[in-house]
Amino acid sequence: NAGVTQTPKFRILKIGQSMTLQCTQDMNHNYMYWYRQDPGMGLKLIYYSVGAGITDKGEVPNGYNVSRSTTEDFPLRLELAAPSQTSVYFCASSYEGGVTGELFFGEGSRLTVL
Template sequence: NAGVTQTPKFRILKIGQSMTLQCAQDMNHNYMYWYRQDPGMGLKLIYYSVGAGITDKGEVPNGYNVSRSTTEDFPLRLELAAPSQTSVYFCASSTLLAGWNEQFFGPGTRLTVL
């Protein structure tokens, strides 16, 4: 199993540009999450999904959109990129089986907005 994969690894955007961060998992997990991590800080939840077709906002959703058309994929869309969106973005998945919510993280996408 590849686990959780993310593409691209690095990206530089200009202010106002848009892009989609890709995330896929092959563990058949129902739950998927997008976090951002600013330098020296913790993880903040952007959006999450409890299954295909179901998404909900996290702590910092403004400026982002998500979709979940399949169990495997959970892309994150940035519209009109701003310097404040410079961060490392992590995708994660979990099963939430019997109260066990271990989250498996992808390697991250380092995004710089100039």
């Protein structure tokens, strides 16, 4: 099993550009999440999904969009990139919801917006 795979690992964007961060998992998990991690700030939840076709906002959803057309894939779309979106993005999945709490994380995507 590959677990949770994120692409790209690194990306530099210019202000106003758009891009999609890809996330796929091969563990047949229903729950998937996107977090961003800034220095000294901890992980902040952007969006999450409890199954294909179902998504919901987290703590910091502004400037982002998601879709969940399959169980495996949960892409994160950045529209009109801004410097404030410079961060490390982590995708995660879990078999059950937060009751068990065991999230499986990808290795992250480091995004710089200049």
